[in-house]
Amino acid sequence: MKLKILVTGPYASGKTTFIQSISEIDVVRTEENVTSAWELEEKNHTTVAMDYGRITIDEDTVLYLFGTPGQLRFDFMWEILCRGALGVVVLVDSAKGERIKEARPIIDFFYSRLNVPYVVAANKQDLPGAWPPEYVKTVLDLDDSVEVLPCVATDRESVKRVLLRLLEHIMEHLK
Amino acid sequence: MVKGNLKDFHPIEVLQLLRENKETGILLVESRNLYIGMYFVDGMVAYAFKSDKVSDLFTKKFIDEFVTAVKVRDKERFANLLSKVKASISEFMKSKEGTFSFEKANFFIDDGIKEYLMSTERLIVAESRHVDDEAVLERKISSPEMVFQKVKNVKEILSKVQLEADEYRVLDAINGRRTVAEIVEFTGLPELRVKQILYGFLCAGLIKRAPRRIWLADILSLGLIKKLINRIRGL
Numbered sequence: 107m108k109l110k111i112l113v114t115g116p117y118a119s120g121k122t123t124f125i126q127s128i129s130e131i132d133v134v135r136t137e138e139n140v141t142s143a144w145e146l147e148e149k150n151h152t153t154v155a156m157d158y159g160r161i162t163i164d165e166d167t168v169l170y171l172f173g174t175p176g177q178l179r180f181d182f183m184w185e186i187l188c189r190g191a192l193g194v195v196v197l198v199d200s201a202k203g204e205r206i207k208e209a210r211p212i213i214d215f216f217y218s219r220l221n222v223p224y225v226v227a228a229n230k231q232d233l234p235g236a237w238p239p240e241y242v243k244t245v246l247d248l249d250d251s252v253e254v255l256p257c258v259a260t261d262r263e264s265v266k267r268v269l270l271r272l273l274e275h276i277m278e279h280l281k
Numbered sequence: 282m283v284k285g286n287l288k289d290f291h292p293i294e295v296l297q298l299l300r301e302n303k304e305t306g307i308l309l310v311e312s313r314n315l316y317i318g319m320y321f322v323d324g325m326v327a328y329a330f331k332s333d334k335v336s337d338l339f340t341k342k343f344i345d346e347f348v349t350a351v352k353v354r355d356k357e358r359f360a361n362l363l364s365k366v367k368a369s370i371s372e373f374m375k376s377k378e379g380t381f382s383f384e385k386a387n388f389f390i391d392d393g394i395k396e397y398l399m400s401t402e403r404l405i406v407a408e409s410r411h412v413d414d415e416a417v418l419e420r421k422i423s424s425p426e427m428v429f430q431k432v433k434n435v436k437e438i439l440s441k442v443q444l445e446a447d448e449y450r451v452l453d454a455i456n457g458r459r460t461v462a463e464i465v466e467f468t469g470l471p472e473l474r475v476k477q478i479l480y481g482f483l484c485a486g487l488i489k490r491a492p493r494r495i496w497l498a499d500i501l502s503l504g505l506i507k508k509l510i511n512r513i514r515g516l
């Protein structure tokens with residue numbers, strides 16, 4: 107069985123780094139032919155780069171982490187990407203307070219159209235002056251059910267904690 | 282310490298950060314050649330001053346002045362100070378450029394003085410009426426599809442602010458289901474005014490985004506999630 111978790115966020119928020127820290131393979135960069143969504147775009151500007159990593163769960167279960175840019179050309183792309191996804195990690199660069207709001211279009215879209223669980227990772231907490239997760243939550247005006255976690259995407263343990271919290275939230279909805 | 286630029290955060294948004302997180306500490310604003318210092322206690326404004334000398338920021342004399350005036354219950358002295366405080370706050374609210382930084386500090390403020398703290402909620406709601414830059418409003422009211430609900434302790438916050446008739450109309454329209462676009466339609470108020478009001482309400486903590494409904498992928502089962510959790514724990 108193939109499972110997937112999406113890792114999204116604005117440019118340079120740390121998506122590739124996050125996936126690389128936990129993936130058992132080198133992150134695969136795909137520039138084309140990812141899903142049928144891309145074929146719907148005009149062929150000459152189809153570069154929505156997607157990265158993916160893999161975690162083997164057991165003999166017949168594999169978890170894929172898909173890194174996808176926050177700014178997608180069309181909203182329907184989100185719907186296609188999220189179809190069948192367990193959940194989403196939204197990364198923000200918390201070392202640059204002014205860039206936190208760049209995650210807003212993604213979040214707004216989730217609120218109005220998408221119903222998969224997500225967590226927000228306040229990434230780059232190792233950098234001096236990083237905004238704390240609570241501030242990230244305020245800047246994005248998240249409701250109390252959305253958890254904002256501190257994150258250092260270069261640190262595997264930190265990435266594990268974020269993924270585990272996402273899975274725990276999903277588990278709560280299954281109970 | 283958290284730093285930012287007033288180009289990216291309106292003063293009201295800075296107040297929202299400190300109010301929402303019930304911060305105690307000092308906000309320093311450097312705007313042109315003016316320094317504004319604001320002391321916060323549990324997210325409320327305790328004191329504010331302005332000076333063109335950066336050295337003034339490192340003295341305790343400002344807050345001591347305030348504490349003394351309250352302690353000795355000298356009404357005249359207090360009123361005089363209060364007008365200085367208000368002038369400094371309004372200078373901050375007008376600042377469109379410059380930088381801000383906030384540093385947590387542990388002030389010892391006894392309960393007698395807590396009565397004199399200013400309501401950040403009230404300040405935010407009053408100031409939001411002057412925000413007409415659409416780019417600023419859309420930073421918070423970022424989609425016409427946003428849905429808000431009143432916070433649980435809305436009554437308590439209402440007791441700290443003074444709303445106008447328009448604002449009550451918008452508040453009444455917020456029910457956890459109507460979108461921003463629907464609130465505009467329902468109230469019949471101009472869109473800009475509705476956004477302004479929602480911006481103020483959101484920053485003042487009267488309303489929040491309504492939580493989403495969650496639908497899980499069909500393939501999910503408790504057993505599968507547990508398997509994933511165990512595997513990731515063991516990595």
Ligand SMILES: Nc1nc2c(ncn2[C@@H]2O[C@H](COP(=O)(O)OP(=O)(O)O)[C@@H](O)[C@H]2O)c(=O)[nH]1
Pocket residue numbers: 115116117118119120121122123124229230231232233257258259260261
């Ligand atoms: N200090 C620090 N740097 C990070 C962290 N995560 C990512 N970076 C750096 O941020 C930059 C952008 O990261 P990348 O993963 O390419 O971002 P993407 O565009 O979202 O895929 C790179 O230089 C990373 O090394 C982190 O947690 N801490």
Ligand SMILES: [Mg+2]
Pocket residue numbers: 121122123157173
């Ligand atoms: Mg990348």
